[in-house]
Amino acid sequence: MQRYHTVRAGVLLLAVLTLVSCEEGPSTTDAGFRNQYFAARDALEDGKFDQASRTYARLLTRAGPLEPRIRLEYAHSLLRAGDFPAARREARALAQGQQGTARRAALSVAATAEHELGLIAIQQGDPATGKSLLRAADAAITEVLTSDPELDPLGALAGRQASIKVRLKALG
Numbered sequence: 001m002q003r004y005h006t007v008r009a010g011v012l013l014l015a016v017l018t019l020v021s022c023e024e025g026p027s028t029t030d031a032g033f034r035n036q037y038f039a040a041r042d043a044l045e046d047g048k049f050d051q052a053s054r055t056y057a058r059l060l061t062r063a064g065p066l067e068p069r070i071r072l073e074y075a076h077s078l079l080r081a082g083d084f085p086a087a088r089r090e091a092r093a094l095a096q097g098q099q100g101t102a103r104r105a106a107l108s109v110a111a112t113a114e115h116e117l118g119l120i121a122i123q124q125g126d127p128a129t130g131k132s133l134l135r136a137a138d139a140a141i142t143e144v145l146t147s148d149p150e151l152d153p154l155g156a157l158a159g160r161q162a163s164i165k166v167r168l169k170a171l172g
Contacts (some may be wrong), residue, residue, distance in 0.1 A: 001087065001169060003007055006115055013030045014125060019044075027165075029150055030062075033059065033062060033141055036055055036058065036059055037059060037070070039055055040056045040073065040077070040141060041073070042051050043055060043077075043165060044076070044080070044151075045075050046133060047080075049077050049078075049080040049081035050081050052073075052077040053074065053077040053078050053081055053083070056070055056073055056074035056077055056110065056121035056141035057074060068094060068097070068098060068102055070116060071090060071094045071106075072091075072094060072102070072105055072106055073092075075087050075090035075091040075094065075106065075110075076109055078090060078110055079091075079109055079113055084113040084116045084117045084120070085113075085117065085119065087109060087110075087112075087113040088110055088113035088117065089114060090109075091106045091107070091109035092106075092110045094106040095107045101148055101149075101151070103129055104143060104144045104147055104148040104151055107140040107141075107143055107144050108140070108141070108144050108147075108151060108152075108157060110136075110137075110162070111136075111137040111138075111140035111141045111144070111157075112137075112160065114133045114134070114136045114140070115133070115134065115136035115137040115160055115163075115164055117133045117135040118130040118131070118164075118167075119167075120130075120131030121133060121149075122167075122171075130171070131168065133170050134164050134168050134171075135166055135168065137160075137161075138161060138164045138165065138168065139159065141157055141158075141161040141164070142161070145158060145161070
């Protein structure tokens with residue numbers, strides 16, 4: 001079940017990253033930065049999530065105006081690597097400093113991480129923490145779907161929210 005949700009998250013986040021990728025690419029003339037950026041993207045697309053995360057983390061130190069984009073991709077790579085706590089932290093921090101679509105793209109990553117963490121907490125016998133995480137995920141998804149429905153072109157995020165609502169209802 002958890003693997004299913006992670007795969008669905010991947011589809012959603014690929015759509016989000018595609019949307020964000022349509023923005024202006026790295027504007028730095030630093031060939032080393034550009035090469036590392038494309039290496040991180042390739043690693044992410046090839047399923048080498050730990051490698052992508054390490055490369056994005058290095059890029060953050062000199063990302064300049066590209067920092068929000070790099071941070072979003074970093075959070076996504078952490079999510080795909082299964083590091084849900086770190087993905088949540090990065091995505092929530094990014095969302096706090098952003099507006100519009102950039103905020104909601106970060107919220108979609110945070111919500112996915114929170115959903116997975118909530119399921120893990122419930123599975124480990126901590127329904128209170130699980131419920132809190134699921135509520136946070138639900139609220140984030142509501143904001144995304146209400147304000148930026150085009151971030152969910154395949155309905156993966158809406159499906160995730162439906163699953164969360166069923167789980168929350170079962171928890172009472």
